[in-house]
Amino acid sequence: MAVKTDSTVDELSNFTNSGVHRLDKSLNTIFVDPVRLLDRSYARFKLSPSMYYTRFFAEARVCSNPRKRKRKRKLHCLNEREQSADRRHQGVRDLLLRAHEGLLCDEDLLSGLRGLNKIGSCLMERKIEYDADIAVQDFVELGRVWQAPLYEIALRCSRVSKDRSEEDTGSASMRYDEQEKVEKVVPLFNNLVVNDTSIDVEAEFLNTLYVMPRNSCFYMSDLEQIHNLVPAEKEHGYNLIVIDPPWENGSARQKSAYPTLPNRYLLSIPIKQLTHTEGALVALWVTNREKLRVFVEKELFPSWGVDFATLLYWLKVKPDGSLVSELDLFHHRPYECLILGYCHGEAERFFIPKPLEENQVVVSIPGDYSRKPPIGKLLLEYAPGPKPACCLELFARELMAGWTSWGNEPLHFQDSSYFVSKKQE
Numbered sequence: 114m115a116v117k118t119d120s121t122v123d124e125l126s127n128f129t130n131s132g133v134h135r136l137d138k139s140l141n142t143i144f145v146d147p148v149r150l151l152d153r154s155y156a157r158f159k160l161s162p163s164m165y166y167t168r169f170f171a172e173a174r175v176c177s178n179p180r181k182r183k184r185k186r187k188l189h190c191l192n193e194r195e196q197s198a199d200r201r202h203q204g205v206r207d208l209l210l211r212a213h214e215g216l217l218c219d220e221d222l223l224s225g226l227r228g229l230n231k232i233g234s235c236l237m238e239r240k241i242e243y244d245a246d247i248a249v250q251d252f253v254e255l256g257r258v259w260q261a262p263l264y265e266i267a268l269r270c271s272r273v274s275k276d277r278s279e280e281d282t283g284s285a286s287m288r289y290d291e292q293e294k295v296e297k298v299v300p301l302f303n304n305l306v307v308n309d310t311s312i313d314v315e316a317e318f319l320n321t322l323y324v325m326p327r328n329s330c331f332y333m334s335d336l337e338q339i340h341n342l343v344p345a346e347k348e349h350g351y352n353l354i355v356i357d358p359p360w361e362n363g364s365a366r367q368k369s370a371y372p373t374l375p376n377r378y379l380l381s382i383p384i385k386q387l388t389h390t391e392g393a394l395v396a397l398w399v400t401n402r403e404k405l406r407v408f409v410e411k412e413l414f415p416s417w418g419v420d421f422a423t424l425l426y427w428l429k430v431k432p433d434g435s436l437v438s439e440l441d442l443f444h445h446r447p448y449e450c451l452i453l454g455y456c457h458g459e460a461e462r463f464f465i466p467k468p469l470e471e472n473q474v475v476v477s478i479p480g481d482y483s484r485k486p487p488i489g490k491l492l493l494e495y496a497p498g499p500k501p502a503c504c505l506e507l508f509a510r511e512l513m514a515g516w517t518s519w520g521n522e523p524l525h526f527q528d529s530s531y532f533v534s535k536k537q538e
Contacts, residue, residue: 120329133491134222136215140475143399143491147186150487154326157271166482169432195443200405202446205426207438209448212428212474223434252333253372256302266301266318266412268325269294270310283454298444303334303341336378342505345385347459350497351505354456356382357398357485358508360405376408384417387505388468390458391498395419398485419454423469426450427486428476437479449485455497467494 128134131150136142148160191199216222256262271294299306301318307330308314314325325331332342332457361373384395395417399405414421428448429437436447457463477486491503496502 114179122291123182128222134219136212136222136476137214139435140211140215140474141470141472142212142215142476144219144222144476144488145488145491147477147480147486149395150186150490153490154329155313155324157310158324166432166478167481169478170358180369182443183447194403197399198406200211200529201403201405201406202401202441206440209428210473211429212426212476213436213440216430216476226432226434249317255335256335261302262300264301264318265298266306266316268297268299268306268308269315269317270297270308271312273312289502293440301333303331305332330535336374336381337356339382339507340386343383347388350458350503351387351393352389352391352502353396353489353496353504354384354387355398355492355506355509357483357506358492360402376405376413379413380416382417384419384456388456388458389498389503390460392458392460393421393456394492395454395456395496396425396492397454399450399452401446401449406450414452417456419456422453422455423471424450424452426472426474429475429479430475432478451488453495458498463497465495465497469495480499500512 126148128144130148132146132153133428134144134146136144148162148165151165152160196202206311255264275298306325308325309328309330313327314324316325334341358379359373361375384393386456387393397409397413399409408423427450430447438445438447440447453469455463455465475488475491479486489506493502493504496504
């Protein structure tokens with residue numbers, strides 16, 4: 114019987130607040146809770162687990178048919194490219210197995226994950242009115258129509274005041290006046306939409322409300338307009354650049370999840386020009402397709418001027434701790450890779466505050482299709498240049514691209530309104 118030590122209790126307590134929990138000390142593995150991580154970006158709003166982990170809560174409510182026959186797998190000979198991909202998989206297989214075993218041995222953490230459904234139900238009762246049954250906006254389609262330059266988004270910022278009754282005690286609290294809001298209306302497309310305040314901003318577009326975290330901004334435009342993000346001075350460039358391209362793949366095409374982008378289009382992203390004068394850490398999400406890995410290694414990173422550093426693996430699990438699919442299932446591996454590299458700036462001095470760790474594994478429960486865990490905060494400690502770092506996230510959907518930057522916290526603006534609720538005052 115495992116005995117809880119004070120350090121174990123402290124770590125789990127810290128996990129409740131931070132959303133990050135390091136598993137067995139001998140493993141280079143971290144478990145992250147995306148809901149808790151993203152929740153730190155909001156002051157007045159709270160994320161609902163049942164909305165972020167929609168597909169897993171839906172699965173829990175559906176009774177499986179014990180008589181359902183398992184489909185027989187068809188064996189086929191692997192071609193040369195598939196054999197190369199399998200060799201990569203075999204090279205990391207033991208690392209991922211150890212990481213998963215570390216999770217299964219952490220019974221205290223697992224017991225908390227099994228209670229997610231209960232937590233989510235409680236939060237759903239407190240969801241704000243406008244967040245129920247909202248229609249998901251297809252920004253790709255909207256960006257294609259001729260009216261796109263005419264679309265506007267309204268930013269509503271609540272006035273903030275200090276509670277004077279607590280100032281004498283040194284613990285003054287902030288109060289938000291929901292009745293008195295400052296509204297700013299700006300173009301949605303081809304325009305930098307900014308929340309430069311220290312509080313959350315409600316943004317309304319086509320009768321749908323979104324939430325912009327503090328000190329954040331986004332830019333939605335045709336991919337050709339990406340040069341508008343290049344800073345006038347290199348001192349204002351980015352220290353951390355996270356990219357999650359809409360890679361061409363059969364799964365996205367079959368599910369009609371999102372339009373994909375030909376690989377060659379990514380060669381035009383001006384990473385070198387976006388980089389801070391003291392350099393940047395570049396993090397690129399890729400699938401397990403061998404064609405993509407070769408493209409990144411031999412063409413994309415060299416064209417961007419990025420030197421490969423290491424790989425980080427994202428292992429996907431269900432709320433009960435089991436893998437989302439069999440580890441050796443060839444076309445549906447339960448993990449993805451984040452390729453990390455450094456782009457040198459113009460300064461002669463290139464200083465990395467902390468060396469990147471080899472064979473690092475991040476374990477989490479995935480959200481909706483193609484949504485990545487918000488690990489920007491974890492990468493900041495490896496980014497070169499001044500602190501706080503200036504960060505940029507690029508995520509594209511064919512002709513229209515969404516560009517999101519954040520200060521010290523990660524952000525997915527287009528996702529946020531679908532699972533945000535008001536925090537308890």
